[in-house]
Amino acid sequence: AQKITQTQPGMFVQEKEAVTLDCTYDTSDPSYGLFWYKQPSSGEMIFLIYQGSYDQQNATEGRYSLNFQKARKSANLVISASQLGDSAMYFCAMRDELHMNYGGSQGNLIFGKGTKLSVKP
Amino acid sequence: DARVTQTPRHKVTEMGQEVTMRCQPILGHNTVFWYRQTMMQGLELLAYFRNRAPLDDSGMPKDRFSAEMPDATLATLKIQPSEPRDSAVYFCASGLGGDSYNEQFFGPGTRLTVL
Numbered sequence: 001a002q003k004i005t006q007t008q009p010g011m012f013v014q015e016k017e018a019v020t021l022d023c024t025y026d027t028s029d030p031s032y033g034l035f036w037y038k039q040p041s042s043g044e045m046i047f048l049i050y051q052g053s054y055d056q057q058n059a060t061e062g063r064y065s066l067n068f069q070k071a072r073k074s075a076n077l078v079i080s081a082s083q084l085g086d087s088a089m090y091f092c093a094m095r096d097e098l099h100m101n102y103g104g105s106q107g108n109l110i111f112g113k114g115t116k117l118s119v120k121p
Numbered sequence: 122d123a124r125v126t127q128t129p130r131h132k133v134t135e136m137g138q139e140v141t142m143r144c145q146p147i148l149g150h151n152t153v154f155w156y157r158q159t160m161m162q163g164l165e166l167l168a169y170f171r172n173r174a175p176l177d178d179s180g181m182p183k184d185r186f187s188a189e190m191p192d193a194t195l196a197t198l199k200i201q202p203s204e205p206r207d208s209a210v211y212f213c214a215s216g217l218g219g220d221s222y223n224e225q226f227f228g229p230g231t232r233l234t235v236l
Contacts, residue, residue, distance in 0.1 A: 045214075050224065112163070
């Protein structure tokens with residue numbers, strides 16, 4: 001069964017510094033997608049970044065980058081130049097793309113437990 | 122700015138009452154998901170639809186929960202009768218199924234409290 005593990009319940013980072021949020025995953029499928037979502041205190045889920053299992057390069061979106069190490073089954077999120085507004089819960093998620101493409105599970109997301117990031121001024 | 126909308130945003134009810142949550146997916150999206158978020162379990166999939174057909178509702182307690190899509194612009198999640206353990210935030214998300222890359226757009230959630 002697929003599984004996402006986030007081992008850091010909480011993290012602190014100084015404003016303007018970089019921070020890495022850990023995520024490891026477990027799947028036996030060769031094709032999958034990895035996502036990071038941000039959930040601020042207001043509660044909405046905000047998509048940040050996506051990495052496909054066959055993508056050759058690490059995904060980047062502005063200050064967000066995904067450190068994808070396929071052999072280690074890790075997909076860590078790196079936030080550069082942290083801002084106070086980055087304080088939130090961060091969720092790593094996986095989608096089963098193989099089954100989706102063959103009309104099976106259609107791509108539901110499996111989420112980790114989340115990491116609460118606090119940015120200090 | 123296309124968004125998933127959910128109503129109500131907050132609901133407080135008493136045990137045994139029926140609760141109906143509604144979701145309007147983004148126009149053109151053909152896949153709709155219902156997730157539940159609790160402190161203990163985190164985010165869990167309850168059900169999802171593609172082209173209005175239910176594809177997977179294995180995460181949903183069948184005896185009290187039901188999910189439907191009466192039309193392409195409305196998805197509903199109903200709990201009858203509600204119990205205190207149903208207290209959670211219920212998210213609806215929509216996306217385009219069938220693509221190799223498919224972001225799911227989440228609604229703002231319905232915060233349900235069952236007393």
